[in-house]
Amino acid sequence: xxxxxxxxxxxxxxxxxxxxxxxxxxxxxxxxxxxxxxxxxxxxxxxxxxxxxxxxxxxxxxxxxxxxxxxxxxxxxxxxxxxxxxxxxxxxxxxxxxxxxxxxxxxxxxxxxxxx
Amino acid sequence: xxxxxxxxxxxxxxxxxxxxxxxxxxxxxxxxxxxxxxxxxxxxxxxxxxxxxxxxxxxxxxxxxxxxxxxxxxxxxxxxxxxxxxxxxxxxxxxxxxxxxxxxxxxxxxxxxx
Numbered sequence: 001x002x003x004x005x006x007x008x009x010x011x012x013x014x015x016x017x018x019x020x021x022x023x024x025x026x027x028x029x030x031x032x033x034x035x036x037x038x039x040x041x042x043x044x045x046x047x048x049x050x051x052x053x054x055x056x057x058x059x060x061x062x063x064x065x066x067x068x069x070x071x072x073x074x075x076x077x078x079x080x081x082x083x084x085x086x087x088x089x090x091x092x093x094x095x096x097x098x099x100x101x102x103x104x105x106x107x108x109x110x111x112x113x114x115x116x
Numbered sequence: 117x118x119x120x121x122x123x124x125x126x127x128x129x130x131x132x133x134x135x136x137x138x139x140x141x142x143x144x145x146x147x148x149x150x151x152x153x154x155x156x157x158x159x160x161x162x163x164x165x166x167x168x169x170x171x172x173x174x175x176x177x178x179x180x181x182x183x184x185x186x187x188x189x190x191x192x193x194x195x196x197x198x199x200x201x202x203x204x205x206x207x208x209x210x211x212x213x214x215x216x217x218x219x220x221x222x223x224x225x226x227x228x229x230x
Contacts, residue, residue: 034217034218038159041205041225042222042223043207043220043221043222043223044161044207044220046217049217091159093159093161095161095217095218104149104151104163104166105211105217105218106163107153107160107161107163109158109159109160110159110160110161112159
């Protein structure tokens with residue numbers, strides 16, 4: 001099946017720093033990528049929809065200036081957590097959609113962010 | 117509105133026994149897809165099985181089968197011959213249509229006992 005990678009898999013940073021998470025589709029082009037956030041023992045919460053070449057669409061309650069999303073190419077989307085604080089600590093997962101006619105999304109392995 | 121309901125926060129099953137994880141959904145879309153994912157402690161989302169709303173037969177993938185009852189809007193996952201490695205969180209999800217995000221249920225934590 002299709003492969004989606006995320007980098008880094010785990011990051012620990014100090015409060016106030018910015019952290020960039022990359023999501024790459026390795027063997028297909030993804031016109032659309034989704035970013036999710038997952039708290040411990042909870043379900044995935046959609047943060048935003050990232051479309052290549054256009055601005056991301058954020059879900060209600062998600063701060064655009066806090067979570068910057070860039071989908072510069074058909075194989076790469078990045079999520080930047082700006083001025084991270086301890087409450088931003090979470091598991092972030094991306095998924096990639098190969099195309100409109102395909103009925104499956106492929107998930108990255110996730111990034112565990114810990115802000116001290 | 118699209119919604120997935122998983123009413124079992126946690127389930128226990130004896131090794132080698134079968135277990136059913138419940139999932140009901142709500143949508144007004146005529147065409148949709150239903151998915152089950154497994155999430156072990158590592159966090160990775162592992163695709164298990166897919167059922168299209170127009171599929172006539174219930175989907176099966178190895179030890180996984182999906183009991184799709186369209187009139188009841190249910191898509192229960194059946195795991196046969198449970199193994200210790202099946203212990204994980206299981207999420208039911210729906211893809212309403214097009215390039216839209218998956219709608220996830222709250223998940224069921226399955227624990228397989230030796």
